[in-house]
Amino acid sequence: MSVGVSLLKKTAVEADTFVQRLDGRVKFLYFLWATVIVYIFYDPYLNLIFVAVTLAMAFYARVAKPILQTLLIIVVPWIAFAVPILALPFGFPWNKTIIGYIDVFGNKYPVYLEGLGWGITWPLRIAVAISSALLFFLTTNQAKLVATLFKMKVPFKLIYMVVATFQFIPLLAKEAETILQAQVARGLRTDVGFVAKIKNYLSVVIPLTLSSLNKVQIRAITLESRGFSAPVKKTLLYEARLMKIDYIFLSLMFVSTAVLAWVYVNIGYSPIAGLSWIWGG
């Protein structure tokens, strides 16, 4: 099973820490807030601070491993790939400030601040969004998640789609594995070139799609038979309610917002790295 699938298979980790105790809405707000703040500023150091704070909470809540795995898969290759391209000549249209030179096979190439800054800032922004979103999902158990989304007036059908996806993706992965094994048993070769491999995998994708559609219909039938569409107010076993810890966390976010607003007005959008503004930054 791939790392991505095994990550999705993970459900909320039950531990008695303040992160798990925080109301789902507060953690969801933290995800939105952090994502917006790192987008407003253009500073990789600030992004790193947000990643560090989120990871610290994740470590405390014992959910750091899957978050780090995801960052390793998505963000690290992006930085490793984008930075060398963007920081070098012709890699980025706004490159103008040379901060050094690198030697490649005896040729000296200038390294530009603008490309380097853009190449690091953007993946780190994504890292903040991913880590804070995963912190929300991995520390909010399903019952609390449903109650949270329900309280946020999200339509129940949409809530079902969000929550059920997390349960059914591993099942789909299992199904794909079974189909692949069946096709290999019937002579499908997997030890072929890249293009042929993609072509061969169609023989997995097509039956998987058809079986998934079938499963979706069966699921719809099951839900219908169990009163899913009943025109009554659903009973939720868990009620989302804000506690003292939630108000403390919200206050911290409020104070941070005020400080960051002051920083933005008085120091600027790149207070630590001092990057100059570029389009798309």
Next chain:
Amino acid sequence: MGQRGNEKVIIVENLTYAYPTSKDFVLKKVNFEVHRGEVLAILGPNGSGKSTLCKSLNGLVPHFYGGRYGGKVIIDGQEVLNTSVSQLATKVGLVFQDPEDQISGLALTVWEEVAFGLMMLGKPKEEIRQRVEEAIRYVGLEGLEKRSPFELSGGQMQRLAIATVLALRPDVIVMDEPTAQLDPIGKFEVLSVIEKLANEGSTIVIAEHEIEEVAYFADKALVLFNGEVIAYGPVREVLRKVDELKSIGIDPPSVTELAHAIKKELGLEAEYPITLEEAVKIYSELLGVS
């Protein structure tokens, strides 16, 4: 056997149905009745319309599938055609063939899975708690309440499916080949629960391949072939029609077949047993063994 009452819980009159994608009718003028406390076994080879008939009892046919529909299905006085599936959910509980297909996807534990239907119907929390615990105890899943439904064995998962239905306390429990995908142990576990339900007076409609097992607790049987009712009546009478059943690919219980063969080959007139215990009794009497 169920404790039969006089009240008719299911009335099916001239039910005719074709799926929207098919020009052929899968059910043709089907008629039968089920009284409160009765167990009706629906028998028939693959493709005979058993599953469609089951789905017509809780309104999935025609509400969910659409298609051409004729005749009447009345459940506890309410006509299915004029009642929504969610309204019928408290009257008819449907247990599907594949236990994994019945998992809601919204519950992380066995307990939450059983509670799901009640939550959807907006039942009060205290009532949910009480009903869930009762249903779990009934199907023998105590101790597994906190387990993920996906971690259960086939037999346990099917018992969970039955518990989800029982929690809703429906008037009728409809089971569409509930043991078809289970191993022998799973089959035994599930059939034990069904037999207990039957003995305690639940109204059950069960489509089953395992005639030998169903014969122990069914009151009536209905044989479907190509969407038509070939035989309908008390289970003993239906299972006696050995040649007719075999001609459409249904194997009657081995003991019934044996009695039929003895009658045919030796001309020995004896009552047809439908269970092993009955066979032992009948042949013991015939052989003069006490």
